[in-house]
Structure formats: C-alpha cells, structure tokens
Amino acid sequence: SQQGEEDPQALSIQEGENATMNCSYKTSINNLQWYRQNSGRGLVHLILIRSNEREKHSGRLRVTLDTSKKSSSLLITASRAADTASYFCATDGSGGSYIPTFGRGTSLIVHP
Amino acid sequence: DTEVTQTPKHLVMGMTNKKSLKCEQHMGHRAMYWYKQKAKKPPELMFVYSYEKLSINESVPSRFSPECPNSSLLNLHLHALQPEDSALYLCASSSRGGTVMNTEAFFGQGTRLTVV
Secondary structure, eight states: OOOOEEEOSEEEEETTSOEEEEEEOSSOOSEEEEEEEOTTSOEEEEEEEETTOOEEEETTEEEEEETTTTEEEEEEOSOOGGGOEEEEEEEOOSTTOOSOEEOOOEEEEEEO | OOOEEEEOSEEEEOTTOEEEEEEEEOSOOOEEEEEEEOTTSOOEEEEEEETTEEEEEOSOOTTEEEEEEETTEEEEEEESOOGGGOEEEEEEEEOOBTTBOOSOOEEOOOEEEEEO
C-alpha cells in the first residue's frame, strides 16, 4: 500500500532553475529515501534521511524532513536536462517494517 | 560491486507460456524484493525474501511464483499470465539491521514484460 504522496505530480522547468518536490506520508517512519527513475528503468537511490535528521545534502540535492508534519522535500539546485526523470519518495513503513514503500512520484522535465 | 542484475531486459510471452525472470546481487544483502510497476505508477511490492525465506507475499496471484535458490539469486517464475500482467518487474536488495532498514535499497534495471 502507498504511504507517500509526492507533490506536484509533474514539474516542468528550465535548465538552471531549482526544482522542489514534496512528499507527505501517513504513519511514523524510521527513515525516508528519495529515488530517481529514468524512462521506466531501474530506480537509483539518491538520499536516505533518518527520522532524527532534519536536513541532508548530497551534491546539488538537498532533502529536508519534518516528522511533525510527516513531510519531506527534495530540492535540486541548478537543474540540468539530465535531471529529467521521475522522482519517488519511499518510506520504510510503520511498525518497524523495513520494506521500501513508494509514493506516486513527481515527473520532472528540465528543458535545455 | 553495487549492482543488481536482472535478466532478461525484455520479455514477450504468450498466455500459455512459462518463463522465469532472474535477479542476482553480490553485495551480501540478505533482503531481496520483487516489485511490479505499471506505466506512470509507483513500484508496487510483490514479494520479500529475508535470509532466503519468503517473508512477505502481497496477495500476489499464484501465476507468479518466487524462488530464492541462494542468498545471491532471486527468481520469479511466470505461468499462465494475463495481458494485464504486462509491466516493468523490478528486483531490489538491501542489507538489514534487525527489523529496521537503515540502508538504501539497490534496484536492478528491470525486466519489461509484455504478455500477448
């Protein structure tokens, strides 16, 4: 069953702009992860943020987590055409389940 | 080696065929997963193997039969599929710390299955 809900469902921006995607979830989590998927192929792990962390950076990516609001955001700075992909958040489920459970995803298009 | 390898990449099968999807990882991960993904939808969990034992079956029809011959291999046997089973089938693996997943899941590139 889905737990995360990404917002927006689709995002279209110009190269160089920043892209922000949000994820909301329903039940308590141990960690939250963001993945990228290009053209219906495999998912690539981007960042894992634990429930006791508030912010994490990796290169041009910045992830925040607000457990009080049960939400997370993924910011991609200085976007490139190669960032065009679908982005999914995945939570580990409630009750200590370790299985990645995916939200519906955000489709990002970066125009050159 | 941080790869999960899935074969074949593409598969077209008839409704009376029997085929198998294969997944392999050599990262020493003890949790392996099968997901099904339809176009423009998120991956949906099908099966979870933990320490080579089936731990979760998300009410998947019996025409899908998983198998974990050893800690590095995961198969999905297909028989008498329906056209609506056409989808991208993704395999993933992760290490486990007790019951909490505190590391990322690594995904294969998937098998694009078409049932005709």
